[in-house]
Amino acid sequence: MRFFRHSPKNDPHGRELFLVVGLGNPGERYARTRHNAGFMAAERFRTRHGLPRPRSRYAGRYSEGSAAGRRVAVLLPMTFMNASGDAVIQAVTSRKIPLKNVIVVHDDLDFPFGTVRVRRGGGSGGHNGLKSIARRLGSPDFSRVRIGIGRPDNPRFDISDYVLSRFMASETELDRVIDEAANCVEEILTGGIEAAMTNCNKKDAGC
Numbered sequence: 001m002r003f004f005r006h007s008p009k010n011d012p013h014g015r016e017l018f019l020v021v022g023l024g025n026p027g028e029r030y031a032r033t034r035h036n037a038g039f040m041a042a043e044r045f046r047t048r049h050g051l052p053r054p055r056s057r058y059a060g061r062y063s064e065g066s067a068a069g070r071r072v073a074v075l076l077p078m079t080f081m082n083a084s085g086d087a088v089i090q091a092v093t094s095r096k097i098p099l100k101n102v103i104v105v106h107d108d109l110d111f112p113f114g115t116v117r118v119r120r121g122g123g124s125g126g127h128n129g130l131k132s133i134a135r136r137l138g139s140p141d142f143s144r145v146r147i148g149i150g151r152p153d154n155p156r157f158d159i160s161d162y163v164l165s166r167f168m169a170s171e172t173e174l175d176r177v178i179d180e181a182a183n184c185v186e187e188i189l190t191g192g193i194e195a196a197m198t199n200c201n202k203k204d205a206g207c
Helices: 034-048 081-095 128-137 159-163 174-191 193-200
Strands: 017-022 055-057 060-067 070-077 102-108 116-120 143-148
Touching: 017 034, 017 081, 034 070, 034 102, 034 143, 034 159, 034 174, 060 081, 070 081, 070 174, 081 102, 081 128, 102 128, 102 174, 116 174, 116 193, 143 174, 143 193, 174 193
Parallel strands: 017 070, 017 102, 102 143
Antiparallel strands: 055 060, 060 070, 116 143
């Protein structure tokens, strides 16, 4: 895919569009499941900044406005996780969004519950939503906000069943974790990916 490149000359006021993608599965059946942590954090970011109510667009729920001093769109793909890239490529192509401005918020098995980390690029770690997005964009070099969900205590427990299970009542920090992930999206928007990694990746540090 050919990405759109913006220069200061073409965008003198820094008004190029950023795309925040929250990963999850649509429908009440999957609401508040571990695999929908990205949905929850992206929606928290949207409501916190008063972005418009989402509408059906680009094979997802799409909202666009201003947040953290930037033009920002929030997209929740309605394609189911394995085809998340189908929605993302539509939005990126239609709105001419450069790869460096794509921020994907997603659950991550490799971090314990309560951990939030930021990175740019890298592998998918077996996450089918990330695989789909990297394949459709032709590159894995988008920014990620990773929400730790941990792994099941029983190693024999099926991972698919685990990620599609709801957070337990004992996981009382969920609201804080979702807030922290939304904070890290803001860090990327206001200070850039390098500053966000410095501020958000400190152990036990909120963003």
